[in-house]
Structure formats: structure tokens, C-alpha cells
Amino acid sequence: MFGYSGKILHIDLTERKTWVEDKPEDWYKTWIGGVSMATRLCWENIKPGCDAYSPDNPVCIANGIFAGTPVPVGGKYGLASKSPLTGFIGDSLSGSWFTIALKRANWDGVVIHGASEKWVNVFIDDDRVEFRDATKLMGKGTYATEEAIREDLADDQVRSATIGPSGENMVRFANVTNDGRQAGRTGHGAVWGSKKLKAVSVRGTRGIQVADPETLNKLSFDITKEAQGPFTNKYRILGTMTNVMNMNKLGLLPTRNFQEGVFEDAEKISGEYLHDHHKVKTIACAQCPIACEQMSVVKSGPWEGSMTGIEYECLFANGPNLGISDMNAAIQLIHIADQSGMDAMSTGVTISWAMETFEKGIFKKEDFKCKKYPDGFELKFGNGEAAVTTAEMIRDKEGIGKLLSEGTRIASQTIDKERGTETWKWAMNSKGLEAPGYDARGLKTFSLGAAVGTRGGCHNRSSAYDVDIQGIADRFKVDETRGEHAKDAEEYAAVYDTLPLCKFIRRCFTGKADRAGAWPTIAQLINATTGWNFQYEDIDLIGQRAHTIKKAFNIREGWKRSDDDLPWRWKHDPMTKGPSAGYVTSDEELEYMIDLYYKAKGWTKEGLIPKKVLIDLGMPDVAEQIGV
Numbered sequence: 196m197f198g199y200s201g202k203i204l205h206i207d208l209t210e211r212k213t214w215v216e217d218k219p220e221d222w223y224k225t226w227i228g229g230v231s232m233a234t235r236l237c238w239e240n241i242k243p244g245c246d247a248y249s250p251d252n253p254v255c256i257a258n259g260i261f262a263g264t265p266v267p268v269g270g271k272y273g274l275a276s277k278s279p280l281t282g283f284i285g286d287s288l289s290g291s292w293f294t295i296a297l298k299r300a301n302w303d304g305v306v307i308h309g310a311s312e313k314w315v316n317v318f319i320d321d322d323r324v325e326f327r328d329a330t331k332l333m334g335k336g337t338y339a340t341e342e343a344i345r346e347d348l349a350d351d352q353v354r355s356a357t358i359g360p361s362g363e364n365m366v367r368f369a370n371v372t373n374d375g376r377q378a379g380r381t382g383h384g385a386v387w388g389s390k391k392l393k394a395v396s397v398r399g400t401r402g403i404q405v406a407d408p409e410t411l412n413k414l415s416f417d418i419t420k421e422a423q424g425p426f427t428n429k430y431r432i433l434g435t436m437t438n439v440m441n442m443n444k445l446g447l448l449p450t451r452n453f454q455e456g457v458f459e460d461a462e463k464i465s466g467e468y469l470h471d472h473h474k475v476k477t478i479a480c481a482q483c484p485i486a487c488e489q490m491s492v493v494k495s496g497p498w499e500g501s502m503t504g505i506e507y508e509c510l511f512a513n514g515p516n517l518g519i520s521d522m523n524a525a526i527q528l529i530h531i532a533d534q535s536g537m538d539a540m541s542t543g544v545t546i547s548w549a550m551e552t553f554e555k556g557i558f559k560k561e562d563f564k565c566k567k568y569p570d571g572f573e574l575k576f577g578n579g580e581a582a583v584t585t586a587e588m589i590r591d592k593e594g595i596g597k598l599l600s601e602g603t604r605i606a607s608q609t610i611d612k613e614r615g616t617e618t619w620k621w622a623m624n625s626k627g628l629e630a631p632g633y634d635a636r637g638l639k640t641f642s643l644g645a646a647v648g649t650r651g652g653c654h655n656r657s658s659a660y661d662v663d664i665q666g667i668a669d670r671f672k673v674d675e676t677r678g679e680h681a682k683d684a685e686e687y688a689a690v691y692d693t694l695p696l697c698k699f700i701r702r703c704f705t706g707k708a709d710r711a712g713a714w715p716t717i718a719q720l721i722n723a724t725t726g727w728n729f730q731y732e733d734i735d736l737i738g739q740r741a742h743t744i745k746k747a748f749n750i751r752e753g754w755k756r757s758d759d760d761l762p763w764r765w766k767h768d769p770m771t772k773g774p775s776a777g778y779v780t781s782d783e784e785l786e787y788m789i790d791l792y793y794k795a796k797g798w799t800k801e802g803l804i805p806k807k808v809l810i811d812l813g814m815p816d817v818a819e820q821i822g823v
């Protein structure tokens with residue numbers, strides 16, 4: 196088989212044993228790689244209904260089909276487990292050298308079962324697996340852990356995926372980090388923490404065989420050339436932070452916990468400001484000619500010297516959404532999240548919930564007692580020092596940080612039960628995942644995409660906001676097209692997440708990012724890698740299957756229609772300023788759009804999947820278990 200080794204490595208942390216599973220070529224043709232293959236491995240290996248922190252919840256890693264080849268932005272892998280944040284599938288992507296090392300060790304994927312008694316670093320050295328004592332790595336940050344492992348093994352080619360102190364402390368939205376990139380959002384770091392798995396390290400020394408190297412090189416060269424041209428300028432120069440000013444203009448920039456969509460100090464916290472005052476260099480994931488990551492530094496003040504990579508989602512969550520216009524504070528917050536290995540978006544949105552709860556008089560100063568401030572402090576919007584201290588308390592689970600480390604859903608439910616309040620109304624999450632930086636009140640199609648998302652409301656798993664922002668549909672009005680649009684957007688994204696290819700390459704194939712512009716080249720890349728004969732329709736099928744296996748996983752874990760919902764604020768609490776003021780997506784509108792969406796997917800009115808749909812997609816065993 197070309198492009199794959201045909202082998203999945205299983206590792207049992209409880210028994211400290213390993214075994215190899217051979218997979219047939221048809222399995223790879225169906226699941227391809229990335230989030231699709233990782234979710235399929237979860238489906239095959241999880242004990243349905245188990246707790247996310249149970250040893251029965253496996254860590255599933257799946258390489259991308261193009262990892263280690265010349266295909267630009269193809270150096271990515273998928274990571275999946277049951278999410279402790281949502282209780283449904285937690286599927287994430289991360290890029291760079293870790294996946295290339297794993298591919299060169301000749302593993303297509305890794306499934307880590309059980310839980311270790313002592314903290315462990317699993318070292319995959321080509322065929323050999325070693326369980327290394329991780330005691331001396333405890334408390335180290337994500338990057339420091341990678342460095343320490345390389346030093347310990349005296350090999351700078353060893354690549355590691357690690358957790359930081361937040362994962363060790365099982366902050367519910369902790370990340371896994373490798374090569375400075377994060378597999379974020381759904382709490383993988385906490386799952387690793389529950390297994391006492393500090394790191395997975397890999398040394399891979401073998402070659403990767405592809406079917407048609409000449410064609411693959413030629414295609415890759417042409418795409419790389421385009422990727423260094425005008426189609427990616429905005430990512431290379433300002434990164435995704437251009438969105439700060441763009442979203443502000445549209446009245447969609449989440450401000451002070453999504454109370455408004457316009458921030459009066461947007462310019463001070465914009466990509467342009469960051470570029471002029473804080474950016475020190477641009478870096479790239481391995482295998483990427485674009486380089487969108489804007490490394491930025493605090494140059495003066497109490498956090499002088501703190502440096503981290505910044506992108507829009509982290510910046511909105513830790514800037515305007517906290518009412519913060521001091522870029523130094525925003526960088527410091529993101530730096531804390533990245534170093535300690537927790538999701539910067541969930542960190543920011545959880546702190547913004549706590550700020551609003553404080554300003555409404557439910558949290559008091561004394562709720563924020565800590566070592567640094569023994570009498571507590573006032574967690575008000577715009578107070579950078581208070582936000583930074585709160586992030587540190589979350590990381591360390593100190594004082595109220597323990598509650599906040601559970602994320603907005605559990606934290607609000609706990610406080611409401613204790614104090615008889617209704618803070619859940621401003622807990623900005625769907626299915627437990629904190630909301631992204633696109634205010635759905637001014638984006639009807641995205642409000643549907645966010646409500647039905649399999650890992651919660653997510654800008655990365657559904658690009659439905661494109662339909663609204665590009666004016667393909669009226670962003671303020673519901674109509675009968677929204678079900679098809681939301682379906683198309685999530686399945687389009689699922690193709691990129693499965694290969695995986697970074698979505699920023701999407702216009703570099705032919706200049707057009709739509710299916711007609713991208714699918715023929717993607718089919719050629721797959722065929723040159725594997726020797727298969729994929730056509731346009733097969734690329735569509737990749738997205739449909741990837742999305743369906745995630746949905747099937749959720750159904751088996753108890754999903755029901757009422758789980759497809761939006762935060763209360765997006766349904767009932769209109770903004771008062773800017774071009775999106777006055778709008779919500781009402782319950783009636785949402786239910787109407789969900790009906791349209793289920794119909795477009797070929798599902799039942801309750802959102803369940805008919806057996807025939809699953810069988811037609813080549814999933815007979817899934818049909819057997821959850822089909823209706």
C-alpha cells in the first residue's frame with residue numbers, strides 16, 4: 196500500500212503492553228486520516244457510555260494522508276477521544292513535526308488505552324515502545340517538556356506531543372501541544388491527565404513510499420508557488436487577526452462576554468496594532484509555505500518578555516471579549532494558556548463569564564482570594580491584571596480557579612445551584628464548548644451551523660459564516676436554503692479536517708475555494724500519493740463520512756435533538772450597538788432551520804440517522820448499532 200503502512204499501534208497504559216493491528220486498504224479508503232480516522236478509531240475502541248476520564252476512553256491519534264510528503268500544509272494529524280467538556284466526540288487537529296515523525300516510524304495511527312499508575316512518557320522509537328518515567332517532567336510547561344525529552348534522549352529529532360500543568364491538573368479545557376501547535380478545544384489535555392500521560396514522543400527513521408512521486412512533486416510545487424502569492428497574503432502579513440477590525444465593522448466582534456458586537460477600542464487590539472508594535476517574527480508549521488503564526492512579544496511592563504503565537508480566536512477571547520484594550524495583557528493571557536497547555540479560547544470565554552457574573556454582583560471580591568491577593572480582587576471587564584491572575588488560578592486550580600477550570604457550562608450550573616441565580620444565561624457555550632469569535636446573532640446560517648456542530652459551536656468545523664458574510668444568503672433573515680448551506684459548509688470543512696490540509700490553502704489550487712475549484716486537485720494529490728483512482732464525488736464522500744461518523748459517535752453517547760442548541764444570549768438577548776444590533780436567532784427560527792438541516796442530511800425529524808443512509812455511506816456496522 197502506498198501512502199500508508201497499514202498498521203495501527205495499540206498501547207495499553209494499564210498493562211504496559213502493546214500490539215499491532217493491521218488494517219485493510221478499504222478501511223483507509225473509507226476513513227482516509229485526520230479527524231475522520233481518529234474518530235473511527237474512537238468508535239472501534241471506546242466503551243460506549245464511559246466517563247471521559249475513565250481508562251475506557253482511549254486517546255486516538257491518526258496521521259494525515261500527506262504527512263511527510265511534499266504536499267504543502269499536509270503535515271497534520273487528528274486527535275480524538277470522548278470530550279470531558281461536551282460528553283461527545285472531541286476531535287482536534289494539530290500540525291507540524293510530530294505527525295511526520297510518527298509517519299516515518301511507519302504508524303498510521305496510535306490508540307492509547309487504559310491509565311497509568313505513575314506519570315509516564317510513552318516513547319515510540321520506530322517499532323519499539325518504551326514506557327518512560329515522567330516524574331521529573333511534572334510541572335513543566337508544554338514547550339519545556341518537549342525540550343527536556345529531547346535533551347534526555349540526546350536526540351533533537353525526537354518529536355513530542357505533551358501536556359502542561361493545566362493537563363496535569365485536568366483543567367477541563369486543557370490542550371495537547373506539539374512543536375508549538377495545539378490540538379485544542381475539547382479538553383484532550385485533561386483526558387491525557389486522567390491517564391497520567393504526560394507526553395507521547397516519537398523517533399521515526401524510515402522513508403515514506405508514495406505511488407507517483409513525479410506527479411506528486413509537480414502538483415506540490417505548483418501549489419506551493421501559489422501559496423506564496425496573493426491568495427495567502429493576508430495570513431502571512433497580519434495573520435487571522437485582520438478579523439478583529441472586519442468583525443468589528445460588521446458588529447460581530449464579541450465584546451464583554453458577547454454583550455455587544457462592537458468594541459470601542461478595537462484598533463488598539465487589532466492585527467494591525469499587533470503587527471506594528473508586538474510582532475517579532477512569523478513562523479510556520481512543518482510542511483507549510485504560508486506561515487501564518489505571528490509570534491508576538493510584550494516589550495515592557497510587568498509581563499515584559501512574554502512571547503507567544505497569536506491568532507484571531509485567541510485574541511478576541513482575551514481582548515475585546517474581556518473588555519481589554521491593552522495588547523500586553525492579551526498577549527500575557529494567551530502566553531499563560533499556551534505555556535500551561537490550556538485552550539486560550541475557552542480560557543478567555545470562561546473568564547468573561549466570570550467578569551459578567553462579578554459585575555452583576557453575584558461574584559464578590561472575596562470569591563477571588565488567592566496567594567497573590569489574600570483579600571481577593573475585583574474581576575471587572577477591562578482589568579488586565581485581574582484577568583491574568585484569574586487565568587493563573589484556573590491553570591493551578593487555585594481558589595475559584597477550580598470552579599472556572601470546569602468551563603462555563605459546569606461553572607454556571609454549579610453557581611446557579613449554590614446561589615439561586617441564572618448565570619447560565621450568559622454562559623457562552625453550545626454543548627459545553629465555549630463559543631468562537633463570530634457573534635451568531637448577526638449570522639443566521641452560522642447560528643444553525645453552531646447549534647448542530649458535533650463538537651459544539653465551532654468556527655473550524657463549520658464555515659457557515661461564509662454564506663452570511665459573503666452575502667450568499669441574507670445574514671439577518673432565515674429562509675429555506677439554510678439547511679443545505681449548513682450541511683455543505685460542515686462537510687466541506689470535514690474534507691480538509693480529514694486529509695488533513697490547512698484550510699488556508701483552499702484558494703491555492705485554482706484560485707477558487709469552492710468544491711469545483713479544489714476537489715479535482717485534491718483527488719489528484721490523493722491518487723498520486725496512494726495509486727487510487729479517486730474522483731470528484733469521492734472527495735465529497737470523504738466529508739460526508741467524516742461528519743457522519745462523528746454524529747454517529749454522539750448518538751451512541753446519548754445525543755438528542757435538544758442538544759442541538761445555542762447559548763441563551765444568542766436566542767434572547769439582542770445587542771444594542773452596531774450593524775448587528777437588534778437581532779437574535781429565536782427558538783422558532785432555530786427549530787425551523789434545524790428541521791431543514793436534518794432533512795438536507797437525510798436524517799429523521801429527531802436527528803437520527805436512517806440505516807439506509809449509513810449503509811449507502813459504507814458504514815454497515817454503524818447502521819447496525821445506531822441506525823433507525
Ligand code: SF4
Binds near residue numbers: 268483485699
Ligand atoms: S497556514 Fe498557518 S496554521 Fe496553516 S499550516 Fe501554515 S502555519 Fe500552520
